[in-house]
Amino acid sequence: MTHAGPAPRTTLASGDGIGVDLSAGFRAIKESLPLTILVTVLAALAATGLLWLRDPVYKSEAVVLVATPSRNEQTADQLAVQSRAFGGVVNDDSAKRGIEESTGLEVSTAGLTPNVKVISSESAPGTLTISTRAHSPEAAKKLGDAVIEQMRSRAASVRDDSLADFEANYQAQIDQIEARQKAVLAVDPMADITEFQTRLYQLRAAADEPRLNHVAISQLSQETDSSKSAALRPILTGTVLGVLIGLITLVTLVLVKLSRTRTVNQVWLRRVDARAGVTVDATRDPEAENPGRSFPPKTDAIVAAIRRSGSNVVLITEEGTSLVDAPMPCLPSEFVRKLTQPWWSDLDLDDVELGVIVIHEGAPVTALVEKNLDVFDSLGIPVRVVVFAAKTEG
Incomplete structure (x- = not known):
């Protein structure tokens, strides 16, 4: 045929x-709601229970500004580049070791959420948000302070290394004038040393000026969890996870019912x-x-x-x-x-x-x-x- x-x-x-x-869609949603609600409640309770059984985790969050005291950065991009460079300090082995030795807390553990995170702000160039986690509010704050101290130490080290020769030259001139001033006073204690004083002031100001153009770390704010907020976190997190799993369940059930409809x-x-x-x-x-x-x-x-x-x-x-x-x-x-x-x-x-x-x-x-x-x-x-x-x- x-x-x-x-x-x-x-x-x-x-x-x-x-x-x-x-x-058809509304009918599928209506039929799926009872099971969805049950799954949502059970998932929220299970997630909250599991989180509650874990040791409480307290968080601290500090915001620092990475900029020169003279604010001579020309663009926001320059500020962003500076801040990102210092944001990577927690990845440096020596800095990490210094933080851990001063606090007795690990910066990161393989396979676990890092205890320290440094994030560069896109909306506020030049600022870094330092988030730390620990077993107590005091420990979390101490860990954040140690990270900031390491940043400041790194900034001071860079500044001192780059200005060493420059400042040594000025210090030599200052030492020479102070010696001459001392010699004059030794001969005549009542001698006029105004000229020496003026010159010393000028040299010291000139020696200090380059420091204003080197990066410094300024802390803008710091917030640390209270015991109450840490206790509420498992409930909030569990609820969010339960709702998310419930939504996934609802969508899945509706799609299955629509594709296998009677x-x-x-x-x-x-x-x-x-x-x-x-x-x-x-x-x-x-x-x-x-x-x-x-x-x-x-x-x-x-x-x-x-x-x-x-x-x-x-x-x-x-x-x-x-x-x-x-x-x-x-x-x-x-x-x-x-x-x-x-x-x-x-x-x-x-x-x-x-x-x-x-x-x-x-x-x-x-x-x-x-x-x-x-x-x-x-x-x-x-x-x-x-x-x-x-x-x-x-």
């Missing part, structure tokens, strides 16, 4: 198609329409007496053309569907079957060119439809799934 290829795809959207999507809805129809050899036709004929219950014009035309050629069409309908419910093309009675009937076992399919499955929106027949589609697919017969408007009660 020769079967016609699948007809061109038609649009699924209908005048009330969006309503079907929304109703009733005909737009989500399921799109999945059916994607199958090879299957076309979903949910179009409405606006000129028909009952657009929602009339056979779609395109499918009607295809069926009529196949019948004129002498071939047949298998028409599969829901239980209880009649010509009153949905006017259908005239076909031999043996080629009009129900979804629940094993039509493939007693029907001569040699001259069958097309299968047509007629269903209604909202009908709980998706499993039966997919079973029939599988049979059509195994026989190599293309199928059109016609979707009528939902049946009205009464």
Whole structure:
């Protein structure tokens, strides 16, 4: 037998198609809520309990400014570069060792959250936020102070190294003038030494000026956890984790229900329409007496053309569907079957060119439809799934 290829795809959207999507989605959410709430509560309680059993962790947060006392930085980028350079001090082995020796606390432990984090602020160039963790508020603050001290020590070391020769030269001049001043006073204790004093002041000012152009670390603020805030943290963290797990559960359940729905809805129809050899036709004929219950014009035309050629069409309908419910093309009675009937076992399919499955929106027949589609697919017969408007009660 020769079967016609699948007809061109038609649009699924209908005048009330969006309503079907929304109703299916709301129904899936409503059905998923009880289990979602249960999972959320259990997850929040479990997370809070686990966090509560752990030793309390106290945090301290200090903000420092990395800039020259003279504020001679020209741009925000210069401030940002300076601060990032000092932010890496906790990664330096010698600085880390100094912090640990002065506090008795580890900066970081392999596999665990670091006890010290230094973050450069994007909104306030030149500032660093130093976050520390420890077993007590005092220890957390002490750890933060040690990090700041290491930064200051590093800044002083850089400054002293770069100014050593410069300051040595000025100190030599100062020593020379002080010696001359001492010699004059030794001869005449009442001698006028104003000139010496002026020169010494100028030299000392000139020697100190370069220090104003070297980076210094200024602490702007520091906040440390109280016992109350640390006690509340497991509850807050557990609640957030519970809500997050609940949302993931809700989304998962809704997607599963929509993809494995028992009733005909737009989500399921799109999945059916994607199958090879299957076309979903949910179009409405606006000129028909009952657009929602009339056979779609395109499918009607295809069926009529196949019948004129002498071939047949298998028409599969829901239980209880009649010509009153949905006017259908005239076909031999043996080629009009129900979804629940094993039509493939007693029907001569040699001259069958097309299968047509007629269903209604909202009908709980998706499993039966997919079973029939599988049979059509195994026989190599293309199928059109016609979707009528939902049946009205009464």
